[in-house]
Amino acid sequence: MSRLVIRDGMVLTLDDAGTYHERGTVVIEGDRITAVSGTAVPAEPGDTVIDATDKIVLPGLVDLHYHTALGKGYNDHLPLWEYLDECWYPIIRALDPEAAYWAAMASYAESIKAGVTTVNDMYRQLPALAKAAEEIGIRAVLSNDTALDEHDLDTLQDNADAFAKLHGTADGRVEVRIGIEWLPLASPEFLRDARALADELGTGIHVHLNESMTEVEDSLDRFGLRPTVLAYETGLLGPDVVAAHCVWLDDDEIRLMAETGTRISHNPSSNAKLGNGIARVPEMLDAGITVGLGHDAVECNNSADMFEVMKFASLMHRAQRADASLMPAERVLRMATNAGATALGHETGSIEAGRKADVILVDTDNPMFTPMLRETATHLHSHLVFAANGSVVNTSIIDGRVVLRDRELAFADEREIVREANAAFRRIKENLVVVRH
Numbered sequence: 001m002s003r004l005v006i007r008d009g010m011v012l013t014l015d016d017a018g019t020y021h022e023r024g025t026v027v028i029e030g031d032r033i034t035a036v037s038g039t040a041v042p043a044e045p046g047d048t049v050i051d052a053t054d055k056i057v058l059p060g061l062v063d064l065h066y067h068t069a070l071g072k073g074y075n076d077h078l079p080l081w082e083y084l085d086e087c088w089y090p091i092i093r094a095l096d097p098e099a100a101y102w103a104a105m106a107s108y109a110e111s112i113k114a115g116v117t118t119v120n121d122m123y124r125q126l127p128a129l130a131k132a133a134e135e136i137g138i139r140a141v142l143s144n145d146t147a148l149d150e151h152d153l154d155t156l157q158d159n160a161d162a163f164a165k166l167h168g169t170a171d172g173r174v175e176v177r178i179g180i181e182w183l184p185l186a187s188p189e190f191l192r193d194a195r196a197l198a199d200e201l202g203t204g205i206h207v208h209l210n211e212s213m214t215e216v217e218d219s220l221d222r223f224g225l226r227p228t229v230l231a232y233e234t235g236l237l238g239p240d241v242v243a244a245h246c247v248w249l250d251d252d253e254i255r256l257m258a259e260t261g262t263r264i265s266h267n268p269s270s271n272a273k274l275g276n277g278i279a280r281v282p283e284m285l286d287a288g289i290t291v292g293l294g295h296d297a298v299e300c301n302n303s304a305d306m307f308e309v310m311k312f313a314s315l316m317h318r319a320q321r322a323d324a325s326l327m328p329a330e331r332v333l334r335m336a337t338n339a340g341a342t343a344l345g346h347e348t349g350s351i352e353a354g355r356k357a358d359v360i361l362v363d364t365d366n367p368m369f370t371p372m373l374r375e376t377a378t379h380l381h382s383h384l385v386f387a388a389n390g391s392v393v394n395t396s397i398i399d400g401r402v403v404l405r406d407r408e409l410a411f412a413d414e415r416e417i418v419r420e421a422n423a424a425f426r427r428i429k430e431n432l433v434v435v436r437h
């Protein structure tokens with residue numbers, strides 16, 4: 001098997017020991033990393049060599065809460081619930097497979113170019129999404145946007161059908177989980193059914209939970225329980241669950257998350273833009289909960305740049321509590337890599353022999369990374385989280401395949417994606433039906 005050899009890079013492994021090689025080599029064979037070293041590895045005939053001089057080599061970023069999206073910037077000034085009713089639901093109800101495909105291509109292209117190698121994507125038209133993921137080369141965990149029948153979104157049967165058809169495709173890069181839109185569109189029976197289906201299929205769950213105050217009030221109103229308490233009592237929670245947002249958790253709910261080993265996706269820029277508040281992330285981390293990061297969707301964020309999400313994930317908590325010691329750079333970087341991979345049960349998120357080969361190369365030969373103390377890993381952490389944006393990502397390797405090289409997509413035509421996604425949104429926009437309650 002021919003090898004991919006990345007040479008002379010600043011290799012930030014983000015392994016448990018925090019191993020850093022100032023001039024290191026990473027060897028990839030097939031879909032796996034087979035060697036990581038602080039010295040040069042002699043090239044063999046047939047090797048493909050990538051020169052990583054002046055580049056940081058680090059694990060690809062995991063976007064743990066994600067929706068493919070089409071209508072960026074269409075409606076930017078509404079609170080969550082109104083935004084969903086006026087914008088998100090009308091668009092995803094009008095969506096056809098063609099529009100979903102181009103929306104996914106545009107979303108995945110933007111993410112890959114900002115260093116994301118895995119998306120945990122809840123949306124509709126999963127065959128179109130899987131096709132886009134397979135073609136462009138990203139690792140995608142897909143789930144349907146399911147709700148009770150009267151809301152005219154996807155059903156649990158749709159999600160079971162998608163699992164049967166798509167789970168494990170694209171050499172295992174595409175997986176299917178059970179997605180639940182949110183509790184205001186669900187019932188206790190629905191949550192029990194979702195858990196039973198996930199158990200039957202042996203897959204995980206992706207759910208929005210405690211995102212807004214309005215959601216908490218609705219849950220107390222309809223069920224007499226806070227959202228996470230209801231999720232706990234219906235058996236929904238567990239280590240195979242990614243609960244997105246969790247902005248409004250009380251102490252008891254944080255305890256239930258920790259007790260069940262539920263994973264949380266913190267999405268600080270989405271929470272800020274929609275006016276939802278600031279999640280109690282320091283308390284979640286103190287409780288031992290695995291907390292990853294997500295951008296949510298470009299329709300409500302409006303950037304898919306996980307470098308921006310990382311910066312928000314540190315600065316929001318410092319600002320709120322007037323405490324500059326909170327959320328240091330390395331911790332945030334590990335949330336975007338190690339924690340995201342752990343949350344999805346993936347063998348990615350660090351650069352170690354035996355792990356899946358999801359690796360990005362970040363260019364440091366620019367003012368964003370100046371000055372550069374390349375001998376000091378903590379200086380690299382700081383620049384990555386506080387100084388950089390996604391435009392510094394030069395190369396991306398996913399599952400051992402180079403999907404981005406010198407900022408060019410290897411398996412898709414970016415101009416075509418932009419043109420077709422624009423056309424798809426104009427077409428869908430003509431068919432939007434806003435249901436007012």
Ligand SMILES: [Zn+2]
Pocket residue numbers: 065066067208244296297
């Ligand atoms: Zn979301």
